[in-house]
Amino acid sequence: MTPPPDGTLAQRKRQLVADELTQAALTLLARDGFDAVTVDEIAAAAGVSKRTFFRYFASKEDVVVQFLAGLGTAMCEELAGRPAEEPPSAALRATVWRSVDACAGHADRVLRVVQLILRTPALLGRFLERQAQWREELAAELARRLGLDPATELYPQLAAGMALAAFHTVLQRWSDSDGTEDPATLTDRAFTVVAPSLDAIPVPTSGTGTGTVPTT
Structure with missing residues (x-):
């Protein structure tokens, strides 16, 4: 060999x-x-x-945050691979669930790390910095999927921000419950709240006003 x-x-x-x-x-x-x-x-x-x-x-902060660094990449990959005809709320729910499941699927090892990150100010700050980077990446992919200009339309960044807010909230509730709350149920509940806004997709425009087209 x-x-x-x-x-x-x-x-x-x-x-x-x-x-x-x-x-x-x-x-x-x-x-x-x-x-x-x-x-x-x-x-x-x-x-x-x-x-x-x-x-x-x-x-030390970098060691812990690096542990979750792959989550952002995984979410972008998931969103890029979702069916083009899928409503944004469904695509983003699947996107967020990929990373939530990656954490919950190894709860015995990951839960304590998630708790450490969310309960330590220095680590939480670094984790939020990572999420800001993920928001830009998810927004770019959303803009591509929907044919929107990210330089003029507000939707891509707002939608990406809502999805990541749902992600963070689910992790927070799962962490606070010491792993007893079901992550899938939490994810479904979070996206039930944000789905109407996520599915009100703006009509691409090149000039003045922008309407919205709610998906069904």
């Missing part, structure tokens, strides 16, 4: 170290609390030096 290129081996090694640091950090932080754990302790638990830690992460 031909060995893989050095670049591939290096990437795998780097990913392995990052995964070990992430797992060590999440275990310590969820057990002891964010303020009680030091970077030195995280590095020691992962079997690396403090210098190595800082090659991969700028801070």
